[in-house]
Amino acid sequence: MSFFTVDGISLQFGGLKAVDSVSFSVEKGEIFTIIGPNGAGKTSIFNLISRLYDPTSGKLFFEGRDITEVPSHQIAKLGIARTFQNIELFENASMLANLLVGRHCHATTQLWQEILFLPSVRRAEKEHRRKVEEVIEFLDLQAYRDKLIAGLPYGVRKVVEVARALCSEPKLILLDEPSSGLNVEETDDMSFWIRDIRTDLGVTVLMVEHDMTLVNRVSDRVLALNYGKVLASGTPAEVQAHPDVIAAYLGA
Amino acid sequence: MRFVFKTDYDQDIRLLKHSGYWWSYGALLAVLIAFPYLVGSYLQSQIVFVFIYAIVGVALIILTGFTGQASLGHAAFLAIGAYTAGFLQSQGISFIVYFPAAAIITGAVGAMVGFPALRLSGIYLVIATIAFAFIVEEILARWESVTHGNEGMRVRTIDFLGQPIPRDGDAFYFLCLLVLAGSILLALNLLRSPTGRAFIAIRDSETAAKSMGIDLAGYKVKSFAISAALTGMAGVLFAHKMSFISPEMFTLLLSIEFIMVIIIGGAFGVHGAVLGAIFIVMVDPFLTALKDDVPVLGASLATTLGMAPDAAGKLRDTMSAIGSAAGLKGAIYGLIIMMFILFEPYGLYGRWLKVKLFFQLFPLYKKATFKRQKTYVKSERNR
Ligand SMILES: Nc1ncnc2c1ncn2[C@@H]1O[C@H](COP(=O)(O)OP(=O)(O)O)[C@@H](O)[C@H]1O
Numbered sequence A: 001m002s003f004f005t006v007d008g009i010s011l012q013f014g015g016l017k018a019v020d021s022v023s024f025s026v027e028k029g030e031i032f033t034i035i036g037p038n039g040a041g042k043t044s045i046f047n048l049i050s051r052l053y054d055p056t057s058g059k060l061f062f063e064g065r066d067i068t069e070v071p072s073h074q075i076a077k078l079g080i081a082r083t084f085q086n087i088e089l090f091e092n093a094s095m096l097a098n099l100l101v102g103r104h105c106h107a108t109t110q111l112w113q114e115i116l117f118l119p120s121v122r123r124a125e126k127e128h129r130r131k132v133e134e135v136i137e138f139l140d141l142q143a144y145r146d147k148l149i150a151g152l153p154y155g156v157r158k159v160v161e162v163a164r165a166l167c168s169e170p171k172l173i174l175l176d177e178p179s180s181g182l183n184v185e186e187t188d189d190m191s192f193w194i195r196d197i198r199t200d201l202g203v204t205v206l207m208v209e210h211d212m213t214l215v216n217r218v219s220d221r222v223l224a225l226n227y228g229k230v231l232a233s234g235t236p237a238e239v240q241a242h243p244d245v246i247a248a249y250l251g252a
Numbered sequence B: 001m002r003f004v005f006k007t008d009y010d011q012d013i014r015l016l017k018h019s020g021y022w023w024s025y026g027a028l029l030a031v032l033i034a035f036p037y038l039v040g041s042y043l044q045s046q047i048v049f050v051f052i053y054a055i056v057g058v059a060l061i062i063l064t065g066f067t068g069q070a071s072l073g074h075a076a077f078l079a080i081g082a083y084t085a086g087f088l089q090s091q092g093i094s095f096i097v098y099f100p101a102a103a104i105i106t107g108a109v110g111a112m113v114g115f116p117a118l119r120l121s122g123i124y125l126v127i128a129t130i131a132f133a134f135i136v137e138e139i140l141a142r143w144e145s146v147t148h149g150n151e152g153m154r155v156r157t158i159d160f161l162g163q164p165i166p167r168d169g170d171a172f173y174f175l176c177l178l179v180l181a182g183s184i185l186l187a188l189n190l191l192r193s194p195t196g197r198a199f200i201a202i203r204d205s206e207t208a209a210k211s212m213g214i215d216l217a218g219y220k221v222k223s224f225a226i227s228a229a230l231t232g233m234a235g236v237l238f239a240h241k242m243s244f245i246s247p248e249m250f251t252l253l254l255s256i257e258f259i260m261v262i263i264i265g266g267a268f269g270v271h272g273a274v275l276g277a278i279f280i281v282m283v284d285p286f287l288t289a290l291k292d293d294v295p296v297l298g299a300s301l302a303t304t305l306g307m308a309p310d311a312a313g314k315l316r317d318t319m320s321a322i323g324s325a326a327g328l329k330g331a332i333y334g335l336i337i338m339m340f341i342l343f344e345p346y347g348l349y350g351r352w353l354k355v356k357l358f359f360q361l362f363p364l365y366k367k368a369t370f371k372r373q374k375t376y377v378k379s380e381r382n383r
């Protein structure tokens, strides 16, 4: 069985089928991209995977395990982290605090120990901090440690969100439009980082992306979606040459 | 301006970040310890109330400031702590037992109040907590075998292992100071560990918190329980300080005063609890002065300015009528809350930080230093 499998999943909002029996599999170490026009249901698929929404039907498998019923707050612990299309950072906290929240699924200390701030808590905190520093180093965020998120430029926030996801040491990372709102240089950086995330950190990447240059540059496989349905899947070139995909993008 | 070179992760974890902290907090502690020997009994009593209000302030900062869950029911938690103390004491149970017992019982009730918070937010949660407080008030009035109903209940002097701690004495002052210091330490410890960060995460984005592995239900309940337990401890001290408790002491107005503590002091840092408590407790003597002294002063000023004596007398009467009008306190509170929310949303502590920064950066301070820049609009949050 594949590393991560979406098996015939559907999601209905009232009369609208946002996701319509979508199936695909992601192999370990792959960069897999979902493309599609606005409203195609890409983010909805991410929300289904991170269990923010319950599917109307279908199943999700991660490392051979059925995760369709796992509550959303346990998904991170299994090794799936994500970013959000519109950036969901903790605005009134420092960047460090944000990244440390990314470590939450590895927290082992009990409330009473934390209240007394026992040596075990201090030790655990330093360990979390060490991991966070690795990510800061990796994504070049050294300049922002104590800065409040609310004061950071958009491009930096986008990277901080990726950093927060990486802090949980995921096996699979979901990136929802990592380049949206970024300028050309920032998009370039992002494409390098996405590749590094896969190559250096060994994290499998599942992303939604609009920027076709970025998609072509990093993706191993692409899946095209429209009106909640799969149009085509395969290598970037195959998918872009597919007549249905061309039709969808030209609005025919 | 001081620049702290960091060479160790411990430096970020430490509470007192550099030697300046040691000096200023050391000096503050020295002053607080010397206080009972320096000031009169009235002022000492007021300071004890500042401590008690500040403990509740810390409790509210954990719940509202950190976790983002509003409450207008904290007077009820205070009442539960106070009545637990009063009742258990009357059963012959010792202070070292009923003090923690009050914290635990109030904490448990707080956890139960936390459950509706899982589904409610904002104004609906506020209404739910008000409803809870009314229910508690009603129970206190009706459950006469335990609470003596509306007649109220006497609370005797603390007996600390055979040693009495009279409510006007220095020992009581230090007890309250100790509990406040403990609550502050607890809040700061929470803030530098996973639980406190989970609270902040929930405040700023529930969606992101969830996908980072934070169990919203569990942490909201924890936040309510901790906040309630601290308030319960404050309630024990309050009961002993008042030496008499009755249901009408724990009304909505008291909950509003508690909320004001953090609105005025600033809810984003623990300092705010203390500053706000000083402000709120000192409003009362100020209002009394407004009632008694200002009319007299105004009248004599008017006479010296050449007003006829009977006209001045009338002026004095009108002024004292205004000063003692029913609802004046509520109106002034309302006005203060509005002013703070409009002009000083980060409270007194925020103002203090700005003043400090002004002097550190002088002459480079810009007016816009603290202006929030809105870089984008968040719409359709989950899509
Ligand atoms: N919470 C929701 N309630 C109702 N409709 C929704 C909700 N979320 C998404 N939709 C609808 O589902 C469809 C797919 O949305 P989405 O997954 O956000 O698209 P994409 O990310 O591909 O642009 C859209 O038509 C959108 O309006």
Ligand SMILES: [Mg+2]
Pocket (backbone or CB within 6 Å): A042, A043, A044, A085, B383
């Ligand atoms: Mg989307």
